[in-house]
Amino acid sequence: HTHTHTHSHAHTHEKGASQARSDIGAKHTHTHTYTHTHKPQFALRLALVCAQMLCYAGNGRFNLSKQHITQYRRVFRAHRGEFSDRYRSKVRAACSHALL
Numbered sequence: 001h002t003h004t005h006t007h008s009h010a011h012t013h014e015k016g017a018s019q020a021r022s023d024i025g026a027k028h029t030h031t032h033t034y035t036h037t038h039k040p041q042f043a044l045r046l047a048l049v050c051a052q053m054l055c056y057a058g059n060g061r062f063n064l065s066k067q068h069i070t071q072y073r074r075v076f077r078a079h080r081g082e083f084s085d086r087y088r089s090k091v092r093a094a095c096s097h098a099l100l
Helices: 008-023 042-058 066-078 085-098
Strands: none
Touching: 042 066, 042 085, 066 085
16 A cells, blocks of 8 residues: 655655664664654654654744643653764753743
């Protein structure tokens, strides 16, 4: 069964998923590549969602309460070692900006 995406949002989603796979596990790129058949554990995916929410809050897309920012940050930090240094820096800066 083949599914063809004709909607531009689907392409954006695929691009985002591809970027997420490159951010998750970038530390281990020499031995591991994520594919559509191998997806990260749920907890790691949840950490990515939290990181994205922090980034959205940091660039003003969402206005989150300090309590929500703290909770998202806690989940992301529990798995931060699985993300690239560059992505951790991006999330850290966004979180700081969101708390201003």
